[in-house]
Structure formats: C-alpha cells, structure tokens
Amino acid sequence: MPKNSIFFLIAFLRLITTESFGQSIDLSRAQVVCSVTDKKILRRSLEILQQEVQKRSGIKWVVTRKATAKTPVIYLTLDSDLSALPTALRQELNRMPALKSEGFKLLTVDNSNTVVVAGNDARGILYGIGRFLRKLEMQPGMIAVPAGLSIATSPAYPVRGHQLGYRPKTNAYDAFTVAQFDQYIRDLALFGANSIEIMPPRTDDDFTSPHMKLPAIQMIAEQARICNEYGLDVWMWYPNLGKNYTHPDSIAREIKERHEVFAAVSRLDNVFVPAGDPGDLEPDVLFAWLEKMAIVLHEHHPKAKIWVSPQVFKPTKEWYDVFYSYVNRDYPWFGGVVFGPWIKMPVAEIRKRIKPSIPIRHYPDITHTYSSQYPVPHWDLAYAMALGREPINPRPHDEKKIHNALDEYAVGSISYSEGTNDDVNKFVWSDQDWNPETPVIETLRDYARLFIGSAYGESFAQNLVALEQNWRGPILSNGQVARTLLQWQQLEKTVPLPVLQNARFQMGLIRAYFDAYTQRRLLYETELEEKARDLLGRAQTEGSLAAMKQATHLLEKAWAEPILPEYRQKCFALADSLYKSIGAQLTIKKHGAMAGRGNFIDNIALPLNDAPWLLNQFSQIEKLGSEPERLKQIDALLHRTDPGPGGFYDHFGAPESWYRVVPGLPWEQDPGSLRSPRTSFGVGLVGEQWVGELKATGFKGQVTPKAWMKQAKTLYDQPLKIAYTDLDQTASYRIRIAYTGRFHSRVKLQTDDGQLVHDYILTGKQPIYEFDVPKTASADGKITFVWSCDEGERGAQVTEIWLIRK
Structure with missing residues (x-):
C-alpha cells in the first residue's frame, strides 16, 4: 500500500473511534535529540524507545545531539535542563505544572512537528517514553502521534508493581525465558510500574518444574538484574517455611538459606514476609526471627527494608494486639505493613492501629475469581465450575473500583499474580496507582494500541470490556x-x-x-x-x-x-x-x-x-429390592427442595434467594467483603473436593447436588444474617439447613431476638441439619436467623434452607 494511503487509513480509523486526537504528526522520518548523557539517568530508556518503535514499524530512529532542519524532532531531556530545546518549547514546558518524583511532561506541537519527553528524573524519562509509546500509532513503514498532547503528570503513589514468581504453582511464569521476563517487565514499566516482586527458590511449592529454563536461583538473579538495568525496585516475597524458628539448629539452616538467596540477587530493596499463608508464626516468634533475618539481609543489601503482613488463617484479637504492638516499635530495619489476602482486619482499621509514620502497601489479588480476596461478585456457578479459580480474567472496571475503594490508606501496591491470566488487570492497576482518576477505557485503548496495533485498538479495547460483561449476572x-x-x-x-x-x-x-x-x-x-x-x-x-x-x-x-x-x-x-x-x-x-x-x-x-x-x-435406587421403595426414592429425588405446604425453600447460591441475605456495605465500598456477605464456592464436606476440581467423587462415596457448590458466606467472625417475612404467626416452624462450603468452621445459629437454634457445630462432617425454631421468634410473622463463628474461624457458610411449617 502506498504511504499516503496508509496515512488516509490511519486518519479514518481515528475519526471513527471515541478517542479522537485531531491531527497527527508524521514521525516516520523523525530524529531523536537526546540531551541526557548520564548513563545512570538514561539507563535503557533510549534503547526501549528505539526497539519498541522498530518492532512495530520497521523504522529505527536516529539519535543525535542536535536537531536537523526540516525534520520532525523528538526531544528527550530532563525537565531540569531544557537548554537543548528552542526557546518557545522551553517556555511552553515551563508553563506546564511542576513535576514530582518519577513524573514527566509529554508535549506534541504540530506546527513544528516536534515532540518533547521531559522527565523529572531517570524514572520520569522511562515513564514519559512509556506514555509516548502508548499514544503512538504505528504500522509497517509509518509512525504518527496525535498533535496537541500536553501532559504533565506525576504518580499519585510511590509503590506500583507486580509479583512475578518463578515457581511451578504459577500458570505461565515458570515457562518464561530470561528474554520473556525482560520484555514483560519492560511492558509493565511502560505503564508506570516501578517495582517487581520475586520469590526465593523455596516457597510453598515444588523446587522445580519441567517448564523451567533455568534453576530458580539463577532466574531470580536474572529478574533482579533486569529490574536494576531498568532502574526498578526489587521486592522479594519470602514466607517462613522452616519447622522451628526458636531452635538454634533450625534458625541456623534458615539463616544459611537467606545468605544464599540474598547474595544471588544484585539488587534487593525490600523483603515482604507474610505472617501466614504459608508459615504461621506467633508475633513474638515472628519479630524475633525478623530481627535476625535483617542482619543477614543488610550484609548483602544494606538499605533494604522488611515489610510484614498480618496474614494469618485463624486470627484472634490477642494475636492482632500482640502483632501491632511489635509493628509500632521503631525497628531500624522495618519498612511497613502489607495488606493482602486473608487479612481479617480492614485496611482502614489497620491504618488506625499503627503509627501514622508507618506505611501500608496493598497486595491485591488480581489473579483469582473466587475463594479469594476480591472474588467476582455473584459469579454464576456454571462459570465457577467451568472456568475455575484462575482463568484468563480481564476485569478492568472491577479492578478500578477495588483500587479506588482502598487506595487512600496505602502508599501503593504490588499485586498478587500467579501468571499471565491477569495480564489486563496488571496494566489497569498500574495506571490506577499512577492516577486513580484515569478512565479504564483510556488504559485499555493504550494497551490495545501498543500491544495489538493502532488499526485495531478501539475494537480490541471494547472487546476486553465485553469479556468482563460476560460475567455479569446469570449466564x-x-x-x-x-x-x-x-x-x-x-x-x-x-x-x-x-x-x-x-x-x-x-x-x-x-x-x-x-x-x-x-x-x-x-x-x-x-x-x-x-x-x-x-x-x-x-x-x-x-x-x-x-x-x-x-x-x-x-x-x-x-x-x-x-x-x-x-x-x-x-x-x-x-x-x-x-x-x-x-x-x-x-x-x-x-x-x-x-x-x-x-x-x-x-x-x-x-x-x-x-x-x-x-x-x-x-445407581443406588436400582439396588433397592422392591418397586415401591424405588418409586419412593425417585419421588424424594424429584422433591428434594420441596419445603411442604406453607413452607419456604431457598438456595443462597441462586440470585432469586439473595434478597433474603441481610446486606452489609455496597460492593464498591467493601469489595473484599470484610464487612459484608458474599457468595462463595466449594462443597467442603469430608471426602469432597473444591468445585473447580469436582469430577465424580463426593461425600462418603456420594456425588453431591450441584446446589451444594455455591453458598452465602461471611468471613471470620462477621455474622451472617438471613431474614424471612410473611410467616404464619400462629404456626411453628422447623429449619433444615445445608452447611457446605470451602471451609470447616464452628458456627452457632440464633434468632435476631437472641434465642438459640443450635449451639456451635463444626461444619463439614455432614451436609444437612434440622432444628426447631423457637415459636416466639416468629410470632410477629418475621424472623432473622443469625450465624456466628468462634473467634479465629474462617466464616459462616449457608447453602440451602428449608423452613418447614409444622
């Protein structure tokens, strides 16, 4: 196709999109004027610009120290030194808002065919180039940029990153080559990421997998090297998996391992140690061990800090009280607190419990769809069964809402990721950490333009939104x-x-x-x-x-x-x-x-x-000895959910019954449902598997009804309340309950007026229980059932209720 035809095509495509920039500047023959000579500042930024443009257009921009007349120019400079720019450009840049750390200015001037990328510092140059690349329209033999861009921006939060764990449990990372990690880290940096979290070779996983191209100790060294070359921070998630953290011999083995791991990486800025999931330790043991670990860490990385999360499966008030008493001490090695999955206390409450000077970092689970920190709200059971817990899961609008509900309490985030399935979510989250006001569609258009191609960017971006809409409501x-x-x-x-x-x-x-x-x-x-x-x-x-x-x-x-x-x-x-x-x-x-x-x-x-x-x-009915017995069992099968005359039946995995669940906060305010009920998945009976792995085995040799795979749930000791109205005020009722779900918890059932229906029961041993309902509790035609758990339990789960009129 002739070059002029390509330009007409690009112009037409821009007109039919909702993101129109007006005229474009042709940069196909542009030169890059780079006034930055300090390699510590420039790092690989110039290389990124040239390589990413050449991949998509076949054009390699020439880099020079001085502009040539009548040629489009891309100035790459520090905002503090604009001396290489023409006076008019300097004046325009100086009129733009001042920059903060890692910020940049991006200016395109059509009447002079000029682009300026001015960074506040080394990272500012990198992120300015990233935003520039995101706005370019590139085709083989052609490069254009929208005229009239005038951006001066600095990140809202100083920590912006993602976990890239090289271990078998991930769904793709363990198969990455060094070059693939390099490109993936680069891609994330182009959207503002400044941190990558790696893992030691020993985690709650196997040491190796058939996919691995290098031993883990070598690959984490490469990951750290790559980050250092790009000027990004390196974090390490390091759980405590030793058998004993008080015995001298065990401690010696743990210290030896950490010497080996910390020495293997050329850069390490922070280490994140979860209190649990895995490696549950009591706070006094945990902090005594962290003091010892800090000595080892500083031998190899003197400025590195240790962060810790109150992440424990069965937390008690006493555990938290002791934990925060240690957090609030002034340890010289202590970096801050991490808020992540399976933390009982909301982040707003954590903020109140710790000193204002102690930072909090988010560790959002962007990779899982259920049984997770931020599950898909009211996800259809068919999707949960077929897609499971870790499918390809673009959730751009959900991620923005989750981020913006909680971002004010922290200094940013490094996401919990198990592979490439959450790829879109990473870029949305990074853009929100940079600027929480960024519209999701802007991120998706940039993502599509850079990674798919400008000619298809709008369609691809809208198609990603459509995938998220697939998961709204009953399938x-x-x-x-x-x-x-x-x-x-x-x-x-x-x-x-x-x-x-x-x-x-x-x-x-x-x-x-x-x-x-x-x-x-x-x-x-x-x-x-x-x-x-x-x-x-x-x-x-x-x-x-x-x-x-x-x-x-x-x-x-x-x-x-x-x-x-x-x-x-x-x-x-x-x-x-x-x-x-x-x-x-x-x-x-x-x-x-x-x-x-x-x-x-x-x-x-x-x-x-x-x-x-x-x-x-x-198969069971066929074994019965007589026709009447078989007919009786078939009738019971067909009427399994029948509550009888004047009775009520509800399945709390079904949308039509959810109105009975007493709500908490709106999902947009409490996406982690730490103060609100949620739907959850799993059968959780003795001998049963999770819904995502369900084949044909079941409870005591019996396959369970599909209904038992989804239920209403609250987390920890938060009460679960289910309300009934329009009851017969003169009647007595009996309640039949199906207790299924992922976790086995000790639950107690009372009515809203405090009467006991049943005392604590450890769920999971049997699915169905029946109890009489106190007659006085329903005398006004209404009743609210209240389930509560022992302290430290994982939460109440209710799947089905038959309210049977006696």
Whole structure:
C-alpha cells in the first residue's frame, strides 16, 4: 500500500473511534535529540524507545545531539535542563505544572512537528517514553502521534508493581525465558510500574518444574538484574517455611538459606514476609526471627527494608494486639505493613492501629475469581465450575473500583499474580496507582494500541470490556455472551496473521469462545435435565427402572452427542498456541499445568447440570429390592427442595434467594467483603473436593447436588444474617439447613431476638441439619436467623434452607 494511503487509513480509523486526537504528526522520518548523557539517568530508556518503535514499524530512529532542519524532532531531556530545546518549547514546558518524583511532561506541537519527553528524573524519562509509546500509532513503514498532547503528570503513589514468581504453582511464569521476563517487565514499566516482586527458590511449592529454563536461583538473579538495568525496585516475597524458628539448629539452616538467596540477587530493596499463608508464626516468634533475618539481609543489601503482613488463617484479637504492638516499635530495619489476602482486619482499621509514620502497601489479588480476596461478585456457578479459580480474567472496571475503594490508606501496591491470566488487570492497576482518576477505557485503548496495533485498538479495547460483561449476572439470561463472541469473531476475520498469533489477542479470543461454549452447553444440558426429570415423573405409570433408563439416556446425550464441536476445537487450538508462545498452561496432561492453576480447558466437558448426582442416585435406587421403595426414592429425588405446604425453600447460591441475605456495605465500598456477605464456592464436606476440581467423587462415596457448590458466606467472625417475612404467626416452624462450603468452621445459629437454634457445630462432617425454631421468634410473622463463628474461624457458610411449617 502506498504511504499516503496508509496515512488516509490511519486518519479514518481515528475519526471513527471515541478517542479522537485531531491531527497527527508524521514521525516516520523523525530524529531523536537526546540531551541526557548520564548513563545512570538514561539507563535503557533510549534503547526501549528505539526497539519498541522498530518492532512495530520497521523504522529505527536516529539519535543525535542536535536537531536537523526540516525534520520532525523528538526531544528527550530532563525537565531540569531544557537548554537543548528552542526557546518557545522551553517556555511552553515551563508553563506546564511542576513535576514530582518519577513524573514527566509529554508535549506534541504540530506546527513544528516536534515532540518533547521531559522527565523529572531517570524514572520520569522511562515513564514519559512509556506514555509516548502508548499514544503512538504505528504500522509497517509509518509512525504518527496525535498533535496537541500536553501532559504533565506525576504518580499519585510511590509503590506500583507486580509479583512475578518463578515457581511451578504459577500458570505461565515458570515457562518464561530470561528474554520473556525482560520484555514483560519492560511492558509493565511502560505503564508506570516501578517495582517487581520475586520469590526465593523455596516457597510453598515444588523446587522445580519441567517448564523451567533455568534453576530458580539463577532466574531470580536474572529478574533482579533486569529490574536494576531498568532502574526498578526489587521486592522479594519470602514466607517462613522452616519447622522451628526458636531452635538454634533450625534458625541456623534458615539463616544459611537467606545468605544464599540474598547474595544471588544484585539488587534487593525490600523483603515482604507474610505472617501466614504459608508459615504461621506467633508475633513474638515472628519479630524475633525478623530481627535476625535483617542482619543477614543488610550484609548483602544494606538499605533494604522488611515489610510484614498480618496474614494469618485463624486470627484472634490477642494475636492482632500482640502483632501491632511489635509493628509500632521503631525497628531500624522495618519498612511497613502489607495488606493482602486473608487479612481479617480492614485496611482502614489497620491504618488506625499503627503509627501514622508507618506505611501500608496493598497486595491485591488480581489473579483469582473466587475463594479469594476480591472474588467476582455473584459469579454464576456454571462459570465457577467451568472456568475455575484462575482463568484468563480481564476485569478492568472491577479492578478500578477495588483500587479506588482502598487506595487512600496505602502508599501503593504490588499485586498478587500467579501468571499471565491477569495480564489486563496488571496494566489497569498500574495506571490506577499512577492516577486513580484515569478512565479504564483510556488504559485499555493504550494497551490495545501498543500491544495489538493502532488499526485495531478501539475494537480490541471494547472487546476486553465485553469479556468482563460476560460475567455479569446469570449466564442463562446474559445476551452479552453471544454478542461478545460475535465481536471477537469479527475482529478475528479482520486482523492480520501477526495479530492472530499475538498471545494477548489469543487470551481474549479463547475466553470469548469458552464463555459462549459454556453458555450453550448450560442451555443444552439444562434442557436435557428437565426432560429427564419429566420422564422420572412418569415412573409411577412406566415403572421405575424404565424411567431411570430413559432418563439416563437423555442425560448422557450431553457427552455422547456434544454440541458445537468447532468451539471446543477452537479452544484446544488456542490453548496449544498459548502454551507454545508464552508457556500458558491451560491443561494438566498436555500443557503440564498444576490442578486448579489456570487449567480451565480441562473443564471444557465438565457437566454443568445435575447429571452426575442424578446418575449416582439412580445407581443406588436400582439396588433397592422392591418397586415401591424405588418409586419412593425417585419421588424424594424429584422433591428434594420441596419445603411442604406453607413452607419456604431457598438456595443462597441462586440470585432469586439473595434478597433474603441481610446486606452489609455496597460492593464498591467493601469489595473484599470484610464487612459484608458474599457468595462463595466449594462443597467442603469430608471426602469432597473444591468445585473447580469436582469430577465424580463426593461425600462418603456420594456425588453431591450441584446446589451444594455455591453458598452465602461471611468471613471470620462477621455474622451472617438471613431474614424471612410473611410467616404464619400462629404456626411453628422447623429449619433444615445445608452447611457446605470451602471451609470447616464452628458456627452457632440464633434468632435476631437472641434465642438459640443450635449451639456451635463444626461444619463439614455432614451436609444437612434440622432444628426447631423457637415459636416466639416468629410470632410477629418475621424472623432473622443469625450465624456466628468462634473467634479465629474462617466464616459462616449457608447453602440451602428449608423452613418447614409444622
């Protein structure tokens, strides 16, 4: 295509997008005038600019110390030294707002075909180049930038980063090469990240995996080197996994290991030590050990600090009181407190408990969808079953809301990530740490423009938003799912081969196909189940064995005659491609994934209806010795949820019953549900697995009903309240409760007027309990049930309630 035609195409594409910058400056023949000579300031920033532009356009910009007449110019300079710039540019830059640490100015002037990137410091230059690259429109043989850009910005928070742990538990990082880590760290830096958190070779994981290109001790040395070359801070997440932190021999072994690890990395600015998950220690033991560890750390990295989190699975008030008494001491090695997953105390309360001078750092879980710090609110059970806990999960608007609900209490964040599945979330979070007012769509457009291509940027950005909308509300009634796939398919037909082979494009595409396939399978399998139940309803006339045989045939059609095989094959092909390109492990057998760690393609045929439970029930009913017994059990199966005349039945994993759950704070104010109820997933009975790993095993040899996989839940000792109205004021009631869920907790049930329904029960040993409801508690036609846990428990979980009128 002639060059002029390319420019007309770019102009047209810009006009049809919602982000229009007006005219562009042609930079195809630009020269870079760099007045910075100090290599400690410039670092690799100039290299990044040249390389990233050349990758996308084939053009390598010439770098010079002095501009040539009549040639577009890109000035790269420090804001404190603008002497190399023409007077008019200096005056314009000086009129812009002053910069703070790591800030930059970006100015494009169309009447002089000039661009200025002026950094406040070394990092400011790096982030200025990053923003410049994000705004460029690049095609082979062509580079343009919107005219009229005038940006002067400094980061809102000083800590902005992500954890890139090189260990088998991750869904991709353990397959990265050194070059891939270099590029990924660079990509994150272009969006403002200034910190990368690595891990020691020994964690709560295996030491090695078949995917690893280097031993872990060598790879973390490379990660630290890369960060140092870019001028980024290096953090290390270092859990306490020793068996004893008071015995001299155990302490000696731990100290020896830390000498080896700390000596292996060329840069280490901070070490984050969780109090638990893994490695639970009492506060007095923990801080005594940290003092010893600090001595070792400072032998190798004299300025490094140690941060700690009150992250413990079964916290008590006494534990917290002692913990914060140590935190508030003035240790010279102490950096601050980390707020992350499985911390009982809200960050606002932590802020009140510690000295104002002690910083807090967020450790947000951006990688998991349920049983996590920030689960997808009211996620559909079918998605939880099929996608599991760690799928490809772009949640751009959710991430912004989570960030902005809590950001004021901390100095920034380093995210908890287990791989590339949360790739989009990382860039959204970094942009929010830089400026919490940044619109999500601006980040997504920059992401799409830089990583996919400017010609497809708007479509790709909107398609990412559509993927998030797929997860809103019940899947069966969500018309967005089909539209999202159509949008992705249209883009798939349009983009060239390099985009089709782009891992970031493929991650979005596979989710679009998988979501649509899940929805269609659920529709198909739900209809098969309803027809099977209709057949069972005729067992009285057709005979129990015949009815069950016919019902079995119908239920088995789901896997005997699967629908949309082309969608399934598309998912397999994309999974293979992602494994080859970025080491994404989406299956266990073929791609070497760890169970429950991103292997959602393994669930592509997992039954989404109650077929496993029904077929298991049939196998037991068939063994009964008489027809009346079989008919009786079939009737009980069909009426499992029937509360009887004047009774009530509710499943608290279903949207239609959630109105009975007494709400706490709005999700936007309490996204971690530390003060509000949430839905959760898992059966959690003795002998049962999590929902994401459910196959065909179950409680004491029995497959459980699908309903038991999702429930209402509160965390820790926060009460769970469920309210009923319109009760018969003259009647007595009996309550039947299904207690299932991921955790086994000691729970007590009372009514809102303080009457005891049952004392503490350790859940998990059996699913169903029944109790009489005190008659006086419902005498006014209303009753609120209140569940509470012992101190230090993981929380109350209620799945089903039958309120039976006696």
